[in-house]
Amino acid sequence: MSDPILDSINVSTLKEVWPRVLYDNYFLGSPFQAYLRAKCMRPFSGGAFLQNSFLYGSLIGGAYQKGGANFNLTKPQIVSATLFDPKYYEVNVSEYLEDIDVINKGPNAVFSLVDIDMQAAVNTLSTIIALDLQQNGQGSRVLSINGWPEAFNDGVLPDWQGNVWTTYGTQARNGAVKSALNSSPFWFGTSTGATAPITYAGLIEMYQGYCRGLKQPDLLVGNRAIYAYVLERMQTQQRFAQEKDPYWGVSGFRFENAIFLKDDYFPSLKYGQNDPNLGNWLTATFTNPVAATGTFANNFPNSTSAANLTPGEVLGMFNTDYILFRISDSAEFGFGFTGFIRAQDNTRVAGQSKCACNLQVLSPWSGGFGMGIGG
Numbered sequence: 001m002s003d004p005i006l007d008s009i010n011v012s013t014l015k016e017v018w019p020r021v022l023y024d025n026y027f028l029g030s031p032f033q034a035y036l037r038a039k040c041m042r043p044f045s046g047g048a049f050l051q052n053s054f055l056y057g058s059l060i061g062g063a064y065q066k067g068g069a070n071f072n073l074t075k076p077q078i079v080s081a082t083l084f085d086p087k088y089y090e091v092n093v094s095e096y097l098e099d100i101d102v103i104n105k106g107p108n109a110v111f112s113l114v115d116i117d118m119q120a121a122v123n124t125l126s127t128i129i130a131l132d133l134q135q136n137g138q139g140s141r142v143l144s145i146n147g148w149p150e151a152f153n154d155g156v157l158p159d160w161q162g163n164v165w166t167t168y169g170t171q172a173r174n175g176a177v178k179s180a181l182n183s184s185p186f187w188f189g190t191s192t193g194a195t196a197p198i199t200y201a202g203l204i205e206m207y208q209g210y211c212r213g214l215k216q217p218d219l220l221v222g223n224r225a226i227y228a229y230v231l232e233r234m235q236t237q238q239r240f241a242q243e244k245d246p247y248w249g250v251s252g253f254r255f256e257n258a259i260f261l262k263d264d265y266f267p268s269l270k271y272g273q274n275d276p277n278l279g280n281w282l283t284a285t286f287t288n289p290v291a292a293t294g295t296f297a298n299n300f301p302n303s304t305s306a307a308n309l310t311p312g313e314v315l316g317m318f319n320t321d322y323i324l325f326r327i328s329d330s331a332e333f334g335f336g337f338t339g340f341i342r343a344q345d346n347t348r349v350a351g352q353s354k355c356a357c358n359l360q361v362l363s364p365w366s367g368g369f370g371m372g373i374g375g
Contacts, residue, residue, distance in 0.1 A: 017110045027123045028264035030130035031252075032221045032316070035261065036325040036359075043329035044356070050084040050326055052169065052362050056180035080177055082169025086328060086356040087137060087145045089128060091121045095340070097347040118337070121353040125335065130265040133359060136163065148316065151361035152368040154182040157300050160267050160311040160371050162286030168364065183210070183364040184297040189372025193288060193306030195269075195313075197375040198229050202299075206370050207256055209298065210317055217317045217367055220260040223268030226313040226373055227260065258317070267314040269374075283311045283371075311371040318367035328356035 044050065057078035064071070095114060104113045129145065136159075137146035146169070149159035155166040155173035166173055168181050186206040189195045210217050222230075231253070252261040264271070272282035288303040290296055301309075328334050333356040340349040361367070 020110055022111050022116060024123070027127055030126065030263055030265050031261040032219075032263040032266065033126065033130045033133060035219065035320070036133075036323065037327075040320050040323045040325045042324050042326055043334075044086060044326045044358075045329050050086065050358060050360060051081050052084075052324075052360050053079060053081045054177075054180060054363070055079055056177040077176070080171060080180075082171050082181070082360070084146060084169055084326075084358050084360055086326065087143060087358050088333070089125060089355045089357070090352040091125045091128075092350060092352050093117050093121045093337075093340075094348060094350040097342075097349060118353075121337075122335065125353050125355055127265070129355065129357065130263075134160075134265065134267055136165070137358075138165070138167070145358050147359060148318070148361065148367075148369070151359070151364050152183040152185065153364070154179070154184045154297070156290065157185050157296060157298075158286070158289050158309070159185065160283055160314045160369070162289060162309070164289050169360075181364050183366075183368040185300075185368055186298040186370035187300045187309075187372050188370050189310065189312065189374070191301045191305055193285075193301060193309045193372075195310050195372050195374025198226070198233055198315075198370075198373045200233065202370070203230070203255070206298070206315075206317060206368070207258075210319065210365070210367050212365060215319060215321070215366060216257040217319045218258050219316075219318045219320050220255060220258045221263050221266055221316040221318070222260075222313060223264065223266040223271045224262050225268050225270040226266075226315050227262040229313065229373065229375055230255075230260065230315075266316065267311070269310075269312045283314065285310045309372065310374075313371070313373040315370040315373060316367070317369065322362040322366040324360040324362065326358050326360060330356065 055078055057076060059078065060072045060074055060076060095117065100114055132144045133147045134149065135141060135144060135147045136150040137144045138150060149161070149163065150165040151168060153159060153165040153168070153173075155164060158164050171177060171181060173179075173181050186202070186209065188198055188202050207217060252259045254260070267283050269283045285308045288301070288306050288309050290300060290303055292302055292304045294302055296302065330336070332338060333354050335353065335355050337353050338351045340351045342349050
């Protein structure tokens with residue numbers, strides 16, 4: 001240590017901390033999660049599991065011969081259900097009593113350590129869930145929420161990480177329920193598996209693929225890159241008007257019946273997050289899992305013509321009337337805080353912010369996603 005330990009300036013002059021505001025240079029924005037919480041959140045008040053019942057077939061009938069026909073009185077099974085469990089999340093907050101009760105207090109405390117850590121806990125919890133919305137809750141990720149990639153799948157074509165989801169909500173796809181739980185992703189890339197620029201024609205075809213009768217997607221989501229690509233490529237075909245969504249207030253532009261929002265946590269080759277504290281969510285090239293021969297939905301190449309696929313930028317397209325974001329109505333498990341609990345043998349206190357939640361897509365046909373976008 002130098003002698004003397006402080007020079008004349010440090011002895012005679014106070015430091016200025018201005019403005020007395022702590023700027024957040026770490027957490028990013030997630031309008032998609034905010035939109036779901038504003039429009040699609042339904043409290044979970046208890047029960048063995050979350051069930052979504054659906055119709056997957058019709059009754060038996062048709063034209064018949066007057067006077068002499070025998071009717072088929074068979075009663076077919078035409079209803080089933082998907083089942084989900086609430087998934088549990090926590091973020092720990094630890095403090096030392098010497099720091100918060102002796103040092104970081106009074107007029108000399110520029111910021112409250114407790115306030116900073118409590119806000120960081122909420123932001124961390126929200127960020128983890130925002131990233132898990134882009135993932136899945138099966139296999140090695142069974143503790144995580146059932147995100148949209150496994151919901152909007154057809155059991156044949158891959159999601160943006162190369163996974164194929166043959167079940168949803170424990171219900172098998174393409175079996176007894178036929179295609180009732182199916183949604184096929186859209187491939188914008190080349191026939192050899194590389195990325196390609198998004199086109200207006202492809203965007204229109206993708207949108208129409210997720211329409212049924214008067215029901216249309218009302219939300220488009222992507223990272224900053226795909227948001228920019230759409231604006232750059234489509235401006236000559238359609239005049240876009242900036243507007244605010246009615247549920248959260250974030251600005252976006254309208255395409256058909258949907259508002260397009262940009263989300264920093266959406267998968268992206270250009271802007272994807274790679275944080276060791278949260279996980280690696282970058283898109284990359286993956287082995288094409290579809291059959292070696294045959295023609296597949298939405299321009300998807302078979303694995304003979306495209307052994308590998310580069311998802312590039314990913315565009316989500318959803319009808320949020322068919323999405324439920326379930327969060328427990330418990331004061332503690334609904335983004336609540338346990339309160340600080342004191343350790344028995346030292347001055348550390350700790351508490352957890354907790355959440356019990358899951359995502360349910362009631363009708364997977366109502367939305368999906370496109371990938372293979374590179375400009």
